[in-house]
Amino acid sequence: xxxxxxxxxxxxxxxxxxxxxxxxxxxxxxxxxxxxxxxxxxxxxxxxxxxxxxxxxxxxxxxxxxxxxxxxxxxxxxxxxxxxxxxxxxxxxxxxxxxxxxxxxxxxxxxxxxxxxxxxxxx
Numbered sequence: 787x788x789x790x791x792x793x794x795x796x797x798x799x800x801x802x803x804x805x806x807x808x809x810x811x812x813x814x815x816x817x818x819x820x821x822x823x824x825x826x827x828x829x830x831x832x833x834x835x836x837x838x839x840x841x842x843x844x845x846x847x848x849x850x851x852x853x854x855x856x857x858x859x860x861x862x863x864x865x866x867x868x869x870x871x872x873x874x875x876x877x878x879x880x881x882x883x884x885x886x887x888x889x890x891x892x893x894x895x896x897x898x899x900x901x902x903x904x905x906x907x908x909x
Contacts, residue, residue, distance in 0.1 A: 788812040795903030806866040808881030818884040820864035824877035871907045878902040
């Protein structure tokens with residue numbers, strides 16, 4: 787079993803910054819990718835940023851130049867530094883991970899989603 791625990795959400799004013807953290811724990815053999823999705827009220831969940839094990843990053847067009855994803859491999863933690871926040875960034879942010887787990891004799895991979903952390907940006 788694998789668990790993702792997010793932290794760092796909150797209420798800020800437009801133009802301010804927040805840093806989200808997500809720590810993975812449990813039966814982790816390898817991590818193929820980690821990232822962040824978000825869902826605003828009345829909207830579909832969308833990809834915000836992803837980071838693969840080969841350090842390939844992807845960002846939503848709406849956050850390019852403002853958000854930065856990074857990873858601490860030693861602690862299986864991914865971060866999302868969010869600068870110049872806008873009211874339209876208001877959403878629940880979910881941590882995402884593609885993780886391989888080992889239970890002899892099998893190695894299997896699953897996708898995991900955290901419980902989410904609220905980010906609210908006031909104008």
